[in-house]
Amino acid sequence: MTPLAAAANENLAQISNYLVYSSMAVYTLAFFAHIAEWTFGSRSKVARTAAALTGAEAASAPAVQVRGKGGATAVLDRPKVTTRSGAGTRDVPDGPGAAGGTVQGDLYGRIAVSLTALAFLVEAAGVVARAMSVERAPWGNMYEFSITFSTVAVGTYLALLALKKNVRWMGLILVTTVLLDLGIAVTWLYTDSDQLVPALHSYWLWIHVSTAIFCGAVFYLGAAGAVLYLFRDSYEAKLAGGGKPGRIASSVLERLPSAASLDKFSYRINAAVFPLWTFTIIAGAIWAGDAWGRYWGWDPKEVWSFVTWVAYACYLHARATAGWKGRKAAYLALFAFACWIWNYYGVNILLSGKHSYAGV
DSSP states (O other): OOOOOOOOOHHHHHHHHHHHHHHHHHHHHHHHHHHHHHHHHTTSOOOHHHHHHHOGGGGGSOOEEEEOGGGOEEEEOOOOOOOBOTTSSBOOOOOOSSSTTSHHHHHHHHHHHHHHHHHHHHHHHHHHHHHHHHTSOSOSSHHHHHHHHHHHHHHHHHHHHHTTOSOGGGHHHHHHHHHHHHHHHHHTSOOOOOOOOGGGOSTHIIIIIHHHHHHHHHHHHHHHHHHHHHHHHHHHHHHHTTOOOOHHHHHHHTTSOOHHHHHHHHHHHHHHHHHHHHHHHHHHHHHHHHHHSOSOOOOHHHHHHHHHHHHHHHHHHHHTSGGGOTHHHHHHHHHHHHHHHIIIIIHHHHOOSTTOOOOO
């Protein structure tokens, strides 16, 4: 029998709220630092993609001289060459990161990352304080799930940076969406710190929901990579076709990794977390058997968790199939993440079932 839960500690709950709002303030500073990073970095001329696709890099190479009749000499330009990798994507170099190319831009970028790390620590402290206020896992409703989700997403991003992975280009879009997530959480999803319904008093709350949060955070990073891949691929295609993208588009997209690198990033990160999402569904079924006496009941949350699993399984299969690389696979990855988002917001708010613990 589960012991009677203690009342919430209102002081710790209030401290948690203050910490979450403080993290939002620091994330806002990080947002402006990233804007400055891109603004000042755009003043440097970086055109390695255009050079690779148009042959401009050959301008500094010796011209080919051909001696014709009568001793006349003709100077021939070297031919323009566009190559593609085995995956069907263009063989072009990665951009220098975010605003690399100017010292000032790089300085603002370092400040932005430092502020993001500080905001992460403050927000994580807010999540811990929320957990301590009720002495349970801090993801019993949509508000708690949201603040933990954004914390894990930022933590994963910072971990990749610590591992020397080239992901600083994601900083601006990450901070922007985290602010959006927290804004929705504190405005529409906020729920007072309180104890849970009896069905949720289980060690499976720590296992099942924590893995769901981690999977969602990593899927989000994969989706961000897929979105940026689509923009970068269009940019490279336009250059390869002799077009001239706009000045702002060139300034921004030139600093992203190549389309091939973004495609690979999205695929690898989604593939890495997919087995854990499989475990999440299995763990949920086991918990359902303990709590409700049945492992699967076609509850809306169960159905859309399975639909999300099928969508990502199709994406991974399609990505590994020669005819479905590139843009088609990216669209499928975004559809799969849209299923995850719907499973979180749509199912929790608009549909009813045994998983209706949104708290809103």
